[in-house]
Amino acid sequence: MSNTNDNLPQNLTSVAEVEDAKLARQSEDSKSQGRIVIGRFVKHKLAMTSSVILVFITIFAFSSVGWGVIPGWWDKSYLDAGAVINGGKPTLSLVPTWLGGEGIRWGENPFGQDSIGKDYFALVMTGTQKSIIIGVVVGLVSTFLGAVIGAVAGYFRGWVDEVLMRITDLFIVIPLLVLAAVLGQIAGASSGSIITLAFVLGLVTWTGLARLVRGEILSLREREYVAAAQAMGSKTSRVIFKHLLPNTIGVIVVNATFAIAGAILLESSLSYLGFGVQPPESSLGLLISQYQNAFTSRPWLFWWPGMIIVAIALSVNFLGDGLRDAFDPRHTGKKRRRRAGLFALPTRKEKP
Amino acid sequence: MSTEAAENYALSFTDLKVTFETAGPDVHAVKGLSLAVRPGEVVALVGESGSGKSVTSTAAMGLLPENAYITGEARVGNVNVVGLDQGKMRKMRATDIAMVFQEPMTALNPVLTIERQLTEALELHDVAYGKEATDRAIELLTLVGIPDPAKRIKQYPHQFSGGQRQRIVIAMAISCDPKVIIADEPTTALDVTVQAEILDLLRELKDRLNTGILLITHNMGVVADMADQVAVMFQGNLVETGDVQQVLLHPQHEYTQRLLSSVPRLSPVIIDENAPRSEPTVPAERELVLEAKDLVLEYNMRGKIFRAVENVSFDVAKGEVLGIVGESGSGKSTIAKAVLGLLPVAAGTLAVKGHNLPKLSTRQARAVRKDIGVIFQDPAASLNPRFPIGDCITEPMVVHKVGNKASRTKRALELLDAVKLPRNVINRYPHELSGGQRQRICIARALTMNPELLIADEPTSALDVSVQAVVLEMLQDLQRDFNFACLFVSHDLAVVDMLADSVVVMQNGKAVEQGRVDTVLHAPTHDYTRRLLAAAPVPDPIEQAVRRDAWRILNSTK
Numbered sequence: 006m007s008n009t010n011d012n013l014p015q016n017l018t019s020v021a022e023v024e025d026a027k028l029a030r031q032s033e034d035s036k037s038q039g040r041i042v043i044g045r046f047v048k049h050k051l052a053m054t055s056s057v058i059l060v061f062i063t064i065f066a067f068s069s070v071g072w073g074v075i076p077g078w079w080d081k082s083y084l085d086a087g088a089v090i091n092g093g094k095p096t097l098s099l100v101p102t103w104l105g106g107e108g109i110r111w112g113e114n115p116f117g118q119d120s121i122g123k124d125y126f127a128l129v130m131t132g133t134q135k136s137i138i139i140g141v142v143v144g145l146v147s148t149f150l151g152a153v154i155g156a157v158a159g160y161f162r163g164w165v166d167e168v169l170m171r172i173t174d175l176f177i178v179i180p181l182l183v184l185a186a187v188l189g190q191i192a193g194a195s196s197g198s199i200i201t202l203a204f205v206l207g208l209v210t211w212t213g214l215a216r217l218v219r220g221e222i223l224s225l226r227e228r229e230y231v232a233a234a235q236a237m238g239s240k241t242s243r244v245i246f247k248h249l250l251p252n253t254i255g256v257i258v259v260n261a262t263f264a265i266a267g268a269i270l271l272e273s274s275l276s277y278l279g280f281g282v283q284p285p286e287s288s289l290g291l292l293i294s295q296y297q298n299a300f301t302s303r304p305w306l307f308w309w310p311g312m313i314i315v316a317i318a319l320s321v322n323f324l325g326d327g328l329r330d331a332f333d334p335r336h337t338g339k340k341r342r343r344r345a346g347l348f349a350l351p352t353r354k355e356k357p
Numbered sequence: 358m359s360t361e362a363a364e365n366y367a368l369s370f371t372d373l374k375v376t377f378e379t380a381g382p383d384v385h386a387v388k389g390l391s392l393a394v395r396p397g398e399v400v401a402l403v404g405e406s407g408s409g410k411s412v413t414s415t416a417a418m419g420l421l422p423e424n425a426y427i428t429g430e431a432r433v434g435n436v437n438v439v440g441l442d443q444g445k446m447r448k449m450r451a452t453d454i455a456m457v458f459q460e461p462m463t464a465l466n467p468v469l470t471i472e473r474q475l476t477e478a479l480e481l482h483d484v485a486y487g488k489e490a491t492d493r494a495i496e497l498l499t500l501v502g503i504p505d506p507a508k509r510i511k512q513y514p515h516q517f518s519g520g521q522r523q524r525i526v527i528a529m530a531i532s533c534d535p536k537v538i539i540a541d542e543p544t545t546a547l548d549v550t551v552q553a554e555i556l557d558l559l560r561e562l563k564d565r566l567n568t569g570i571l572l573i574t575h576n577m578g579v580v581a582d583m584a585d586q587v588a589v590m591f592q593g594n595l596v597e598t599g600d601v602q603q604v605l606l607h608p609q610h611e612y613t614q615r616l617l618s619s620v621p622r623l624s625p626v627i628i629d630e631n632a633p634r635s636e637p638t639v640p641a642e643r644e645l646v647l648e649a650k651d652l653v654l655e656y657n658m659r660g661k662i663f664r665a666v667e668n669v670s671f672d673v674a675k676g677e678v679l680g681i682v683g684e685s686g687s688g689k690s691t692i693a694k695a696v697l698g699l700l701p702v703a704a705g706t707l708a709v710k711g712h713n714l715p716k717l718s719t720r721q722a723r724a725v726r727k728d729i730g731v732i733f734q735d736p737a738a739s740l741n742p743r744f745p746i747g748d749c750i751t752e753p754m755v756v757h758k759v760g761n762k763a764s765r766t767k768r769a770l771e772l773l774d775a776v777k778l779p780r781n782v783i784n785r786y787p788h789e790l791s792g793g794q795r796q797r798i799c800i801a802r803a804l805t806m807n808p809e810l811l812i813a814d815e816p817t818s819a820l821d822v823s824v825q826a827v828v829l830e831m832l833q834d835l836q837r838d839f840n841f842a843c844l845f846v847s848h849d850l851a852v853v854d855m856l857a858d859s860v861v862v863m864q865n866g867k868a869v870e871q872g873r874v875d876t877v878l879h880a881p882t883h884d885y886t887r888r889l890l891a892a893a894p895v896p897d898p899i900e901q902a903v904r905r906d907a908w909r910i911l912n913s914t915k
Contacts, residue, residue, distance in 0.1 A: 019616075020405045037743070038742060039743075228738045232739075237753045
């Protein structure tokens with residue numbers, strides 16, 4: 006408890022009075038926990054930079070080639086082949102002429118063309134779209150499943166917990182890539198839709214979150230506000246969804262971001278192995294797999310999708326780091342240094 | 358303070374100031390404290406939360422966190438430990454200054470044997486090694502009164518009781534004959550009867566080893582029992598120092614006066630063998646709200662059934678307060694849990710307004726719970742941190758689908774007035790309030806539905822004395838105004854004496870004595886009730902000395 010308020014009346018002689026006086030003086034807006042967390046997150050430079058990059062990539066990917074029936078500002082389609090110009094080299098140049106480059110230029114095929122003359126920019130942007138959609142859908146599905154299964158297991162304990170956790174164990178012991186490949190191919194073969202694939206990936210990646218949420222709930226359910234809610238006659242669903250799950254939001258949000266990064270990488274691996282997105286659709290992993298042999302001769306075919314995967318995955322991870330620090334400031338590990346010169350040095354306490 | 362005089366002190370502070378740098382403004386925890394402890398003397402540092410008493414002791418140990426800045430002097434013997442090099446400080450710990458912590462459960466490492474933990478300090482400070490160190494450790498355990506020490510030294514902390522663990526912590530503290538021991542709330546986590554034993558032990562050791570003890574406590578009874586000198590702290594300032602009799606009997610500062618007046622006191626006890634056990638006189642028109650007959654409650658611990666409450670019967674009528682007292686493990690909170698429907702009833706009846714709880718369907722039980730309000734012990738954990746205060750208070754209305762948004766808000770404002778909190782608190786969050794204020798919110802929430810029965814499970818034991826006084830007074834007023842029945846669970850006999858009409862004394866799941874408060878607490882017939890009453894210290898050094906002797910006699914005959 007702080008006792009900094011030097012402007013309090015000095016004649017108070019009871020802790021109760023001091024506390025009430027402080028409360029009466031509190032003039033600033035009250036902050037909910039959510040707002041405090043957002044405040045801390047905004048101060049996290051790396052996470053904020055990552056969010057900006059992520060938002061930029063997302064807007065760029067969706068606005069350039071369009072989404073569904075909505076056309077984008079880029080006029081070439083990723084499905085149309087054309088004449089290969091200049092060996093398909095990228096026309097994008099970022100080095101200005103006065104530095105000995107070709108000047109800042111966008112050009113006809115900024116990311117170059119593939120071997121049959123398709124515009125590589127359109128292909129990469131479509132792939133990025135797919136990766137982002139898969140990441141978000143998998144993140145939502147797996148977070149929802151993991152949170153609910155974990156909460157139910159942790160709240161009810163006993164046989165419910167046993168059954169749910171053994172199912173979780175079952176999913177964990179089967180190698181994720183194999184499971185995802187088999188299910189992904191079934192889903193891909195039946196509908197060919199990328200949302201179905203994302204759903205299936207979500208169905209196999211909820212396990213980690215379920216365990217974490219279960220652990221949190223096991224400790225939260227012993228809190229007295231939960232007992233108070235039960236005692237006043239709340240229904241079980243209200244206790245779980247109003248009192249327990251909102252208090253595990255930190256764990257859930259942080260893990261959702263990591264799940265998104267994981268899903269994007271998983272989709273890339275699957276497509277690379279040929280079990281994920283099938284041509285003529287495009288995805289970043291598929292592009293890398295198709296042009297892996299071109300690495301030495303036409304490196305841009307490898308570098309563009311590769312760099313975008315890395316950029317998305319890294320920024321989502323940093324975003325998660327920032328969220329974790331915002332939810333639990335004890336994890337930051339940063340040390341505050343006192344401004345020098347306020348106290349004479351000899352009286353300063355030695356640091357251990 | 359001259360150097361010569363300082364050499365006579367085991368521990369002394371001169372104008373100690375401690376400031377913490379936080380994310381907000383700097384916190385001035387200790388604002389210029391001067392105090393001295395002589396060898397063989399107990400100085401009690403008294404204060405409520407936020408007074409800076411624990412920060413003072415931690416400064417003497419050199420254990421303050423990195424964001425603390427200290428000025429002034431803290432001398433252990435004649436070495437100033439403020440700004441002392443960590444290596445030198447480490448050498449002084451245990452040999453010059455040692456500490457007894459509050460929570461014996463966490464002060465001992467659960468994965469090491471007692472032997473390892475006791476010999477550690479001896480070996481670190483070159484006192485003894487190997488077999489010799491073990492012999493010395495056994496000697497120490499004998500000194501603190503652990504039976505069969507040679508055998509028990511091989512055991513782990515969980516194999517000892519709470520009181521024994523605190524004895525072991527004390528043994529560790531005295532292992533290297535320190536000049537001064539800092540005892541930070543050494544008995545707060547213990548039951549009263551165990552507390553009395555630990556205080557006896559500390560007193561005996563102090564005389565035998567001639568160490569100074571800086572006793573940090575909020576319990577005025579403990580002060581009266583142990584201390585020679587008393588220093589009272591309030592908001593980082595030392596407001597009063599002096600001889601124990603002078604401070605406790607003739608306090609000068611207004612804060613000390615108010616602190617002492619807010620300590621709940623038991624009215625005098627008559628321990629008379631021949632006192633007739635008067636049956637409660639039952640007024641004819643008692644309207645029973647809660648009735649338990651031969652109640653049995655059990656915990657199922659991984660298939661092993663543990664009987665927590667056995668054949669307990671009691672009843673509470675409208676407008677009455679029933680106190681349930683007992684030490685930890687007596688089953689008193691278990692009864693409260695069962696009434697709240699958090700624990701199934703194993704046998705017997707437990708009826709709320711004539712509805713037998715174990716026989717009700719879930720839906721009927723939910724309807725019955727509308728008439729029960731509850732206040733829990735820990736104000737930090739009993740409000741959902743994500744709900745604004747207004748939602749916390751009106752939650753029972755939401756659960757039972759009563760009223761609309763406007764009427765709920767109106768009710769919340771009424772209740773905030775009733776618990777004397779400003780109306781603008783309605784949009785604040787629990788973390789912005791202090792413990793006492795949160796407990797008042799809990800009271801408001803308990804009263805939202807105008808309950809006929811209020812369950813209060815140790816509602817004030819986590820609060821400071823002066824805050825406790827405010828909360829208890831409020832409960833009393835509200836009980837008078839709303840005329841609800843109340844089941845009041847507490848370990849503090851004085852609080853029960855103040856609030857309750859009748860009382861049940863529990864020991865190991867059984868009701869050993871029950872009846873009207875003025876009978877049970879003032880003319881007890883059962884030996885356990887007497888021991889409980891005799892063990893609770895009172896904040897009056899002269900009376901406490903008499904009580905201590907009475908306790909010794911009672912204890913030796915058990």
